[in-house]
Amino acid sequence: MTTSLAETTAIDTSEAALAAFEALVEHHYADNQGVRIHYAAAGDGPLLVFVHGFPDHWLGWWQVMDKLRADYRVVALDMRGYNLSDKPAEAQAYAVGELVQDVQAVVAHEGVARATIIGHDWGGFVAWHVAMDAPEIVAGLVVLNMPHPWAISRELASNPAQQKASEYVQVFSHPQAHLQFPRERLSAWINDAAFKPRQEQAMANSSLNSMLNYYRINWPTSPFSQHAAAPPKVQAPTLLMHGLQDPYALPAGLNDVWHWVDNELDIFTLPDAAHFIQHDNAASVTARLQRWLAARDASSCKT
Secondary structure: OOOOHHHHHHHHHHHHHHHHHHHHOEEEEEEEOOEEEEEEEEOOOOEEEEEOOOOOOHHHHHHHHHHHOOOOEEEEEOOOOOOOOOOOOOHHHHOHHHHHHHHHHHHHHOOOOOEEEEEEOHHHHHHHHHHHHOHHHEEEEEEEOOOOHHHHHHHHHHOHHHHHHOOHHHHHOOOOHHHHOOHHHHOOOOOOOOOHHHHHHHHHHOOHHHHHHHHHHHOOOOOOOOOOOOOOOEOOOEEEEEEOOOOOOOHHHHOOHHHHEOOOEEEEEEOOOOOOHHHHOHHHHHHHHHHHHHHHHHHHHHO
């Protein structure tokens, strides 16, 4: 297959922009009880902490970070098990409480008390828990394509469509899944030719066993049941963004989320978008996030 001149030009333009962004970021390590968490940072201003999902790494946020760095301190971490962060061997090291502490460690390493936490997929799951379990550090919460953890349990217990959409988790959770998982799939979803080799290198740096431990330790198991007790309510202003064509996290998971957020809640849906919206719909995601952040900034100036 030949590449057209227009396609070649687009690839060259994307490569130049991505390389320029990589050249300007700083790299740091935060420590969580001996586990080193790598993160990249740029810009000055209120702190935004970006948390990626499966299978991704810090650079997956680059398009959003590049637009926001003029007005904010933008920080994106490699979750434990991924890329340049440490990869503890014990499965329980990937329990959500440990992941929350990783985010807390990054915020503390930046020397500030609070940040807006922005997560996608597993990063969204962790972001929800940071907002519930460490509310003192959360100035705002943004979650992409990951329903509230209580909604996940509800949908798995009551929604056959979500049960079917989540069948892949049974495969991921098998104790030997990391020995059989085809590594090329970790980058097969990438549509950006400039980003893809970076993704492939980051996945080569990562521990597949660690990545799958997120599912083994934190995902609900059959027989599914709803949480009996209500969750701690999120106290921070919250923005949810969701691609309605997501084959994994179905939009029914957004229902009733307002019962679990005790602050302003905005829900932004992209009708034609799928799962990796910060990659495939970066312009729309960034524009909505910029407007939401600007509104929060204006509101805080009035108080």
